[in-house]
Amino acid sequence: MIRLVHMPGLGSDDTLIPQGDAIPTLADDEAGTVVWHREHLRIRDQAAVARAASSEYMLPLFVFDPAFYGAEGLACDSRVRFLHDCLTDLSDQYHTATGRGLTYAHGDPVDVLGRFREAGWDIVTMAVPTGRYGRQRDRRVRDQCDVTFIDGDGLVRDRVETREGWQDDVSAWFAADQYDWDPGTVSSRSFDTGVDIGTIEDHYDITPSKSAVPRGGTGPAHERLSAFAERLDDYPGNISAPTDARDGxxxxxPYLAFGCLSVRQVIQYINEYAPDGRGKEMFISRLFWNKHYEQKLEDWAGWLDTAVNPVFEGFNAEQYDPDLVAAWKHGRTGFPMVDASMRCLKEMGWLNFRMRAMCASVYYHLLQQPWRIGADWFYHHLIDASAAINYTQWQSQCGLIGKPALRLYNPRKQVRDQDPDGEFIRRWVPELEALPDEYLDRPEGTPVHVQASCGVDIGEDYPRPVVDYDVARQAFRRRYEAVRADAADALSDSTIARRASFSGGREAAARIAAEHGTDASTGAEDGGTQTSLGSFSDE
Ligand SMILES: Cc1cc2nc3c(=O)[nH]c(=O)nc-3n(C[C@H](O)[C@H](O)[C@H](O)COP(=O)(O)OP(=O)(O)OC[C@H]3O[C@@H](n4cnc5c(N)ncnc54)[C@H](O)[C@@H]3O)c2cc1C
Incomplete structure (x- = not known):
């Protein structure tokens, strides 16, 4: 067995496993297909698995890619552990179905898959909209290893105007039969390479630091789904407050991000077993959002890096202040709801939607920092990190699309609305434990004698706000209003309107350009933008 722990360095050829001569070579008259798993870590309703199963031999493979591991790796150790749970579960699923588990490899996927090609194997994998590294990796394996990317996730890839009839197409896909295959007719050629999850965890010293991270895998995902279906009626009331959302x-x-279940499996299960009602409707609409955001990234990779509306490219660059960024990342902004959320994100790798949106809004609108740094921080820490949802949501929450109405989250209002008794804040910001509830939305306003009597010294035990809320909000508003008409103009460009793909389509984009662009000026010296100040709404 090859001991990875003793390998001299990741750049060395020794780390490329398996060796070429360990791979079962196919004879000229034999046909075999490797299923290369990246996401979609399941064997049911999995189009690539179903395709490989029609071959004479099937070989399910996972490649441990050094790019994701180590101090500079693309994922935090807790997400890596979740992935490893998923792989154990996936291997068990294969074992139960075919009598053999997953084959594990290590190294640059181009090199590993190249060896399988040399041994005569075809290679299939699911097509997925993926992150910066994943995109160039996929390009390389397509070009150099002739990997076939299988279309089977419900996204539209067969026409330029992907959004025309999109809702109908995706609905039909959700309702259609799942991909199926018969394990009884399959011969698996999986083999032991000497690399397994244990050797990889030792080699990279995987030490998950987050707490209460769920166990990965299709089994735990099913348990969660069936328990949730029983309490679906309570779902609408549990979405917004962070403490209710945790179990609500x-x-x-994370299971959808790694594909332990397909979105279609979830929808079909809920349709069959959950009671009809508002909870079901709201939940299913969110599963459509999942596909909606995936489609966005599939259509335009720029979401990961570039402001969708060019007017906002580099918008906060001159305001960049590493101290403000650090205060936000580590939960020391002086806004308790933001600090509690950011510490929760770092400690648990999960936040509910409203808290994610609030943290993004405060970061971009109040601290006025470059959006990508914030989005990358989320992406690193979220266990459910999805390149498609994270980066597109960041751009939407920051207002980089250029819609006329901009929503700003007020972190003080969020305390009053979503955590009035301070349960969430006290859990994550213990410095404020003894502060009476009525001051939690604005600790810096606590009278000195109250601070003395409860023993919390604001400015000493807990920071004053790193920016003045009203001043910062006004400053952003002025800057935003100054470019808002230009941003609306940009939406008249059909390429930009197509990328933005907001509800109402390109007609809606053209309408915004006409009604809010520079030609819509009311004649005021500033181009009429003052008329729109009411478009800033506080959430
Ligand atoms: C700035 C920001 C970044 C985000 N990054 C991610 C991310 O990386 N990965 C991720 O899965 N979600 C992300 N979301 C969306 C949302 O916050 C999470 O999907 C949700 O909190 C996950 O918890 P849940 O599975 O219990 O959600 P539920 O409410 O139970 O929803 C079920 C599923 O629907 C989908 N969904 C729910 N809300 C949304 C939404 N607003 N947009 C798209 N799909 C949605 C998700 O797949 C989710 O798992 C982000 C939201 C914001 C504002």
């Missing part, structure tokens, strides 16, 4: 929303996001 489905908690399925």
């Amino acid at each position: 929303t489905s908690g399925l996001s």
Whole structure:
């Protein structure tokens, strides 16, 4: 057995496993297909698995890619552990179905898959909209290893105007039969390479630091889904407050991100077993959002890096202040709801939608920092990190699309609305434990004698706000209003309107350009933008 722990360095050829001569070579008259798993870590309703199963031999493979591991790796150790749970579960699923588990490899996927090609294997994998590294990796394996990317996730890839009839197409896909295959007719050629999850965890010293991270895998995902279906009626009331959401929303996001279940499996299960009602409607609409955001990234990779509306490219660059960024990342902004959320994100790798949106809004609108740094921080820490949802949501919450109405989250109002008794804040910001509830939305306003009597010294035990809320909000508003008409103009460009893909389509984009662009000026010296100040709404 090859001991990875003793390998001299990741750049060395020794780390490329398996060796070429260990791979079962196919004879000229034999046909075999490797299923290369990245996401979609399940064997049911999995189009690539179903395709490989029609071959004479099937070989399910996972490649441990050094790019994701180590101090500079693309994922935090807790997400890596979740992935490893998923792989154990996936291997068990294969074992139960075919008598053999997953084959594990290590190294640059181009090199590993190249060896399988040399041994005569075809290679299939699911097409997925993926992150910056994943995109160039996929391009390389397509070009150099002739990997076939299988279309089977419900996204539209067969026409330029992907959004025309999109809702109908995706609905039909959700309702259609799942991909199926018969294990009884399959011969698996999986083999032991000497690399397994244990050797990889030792080699990379995987030490998950987050707490209460769920166990990965299709088994735990099913348990969560069936328990959630029983309490679906309570879902609408549990979405917004962070403490209620923790157990009140489905908690399925990491399982969907790694594909332990397909979105279609979830929808079909809910349709069959959950009671009809508002909870069901709201939940299913969110599963459509999942596909909606995936489609966005599939259509335009720029979401990961570039402001969708060019007017906002580099918008906060001159305001960049590493101290403000650090205060936000580590929960020391002086806004308790933001600090509690950011510490929760770092400690648990999960936040509910409203708290994610509030943290993004405060970061971009109040601290006025470059959006990508914030989005990358989320992406690193979220267990459910999805390149498609995270980066597109960041751009939407920051207002980089250029819609006329901009929603700003007020972190003080969020305390009053979503955590009035301070349960969430006190859990994550223990410095404020003894502060009376009525001051939690604005600790810096606590009278000195109250601070003395409860023993919390604001400015000493807990920071004053790193920016003045009203001043910062006004400053952003002025800057935003100064470019808002230009941003609306940009939406008249059909390429930009197509990328933005908001409800109402390109007609809606053209309408915004006409009604809010520079030609819509009311004649005021500033181009009429003052007329729109009411478009800033506080959430
Ligand atoms: C700035 C920001 C970044 C985000 N990054 C991610 C991310 O990386 N990965 C991720 O899965 N979600 C992300 N979301 C969306 C949302 O916050 C999470 O999907 C949700 O909190 C996950 O918890 P849940 O599975 O219990 O949600 P539920 O409420 O139970 O929803 C079920 C599923 O629907 C989908 N869904 C729910 N809300 C949304 C939404 N607003 N947009 C798209 N799909 C949605 C998800 O797949 C989710 O798992 C982000 C939201 C914001 C504002």
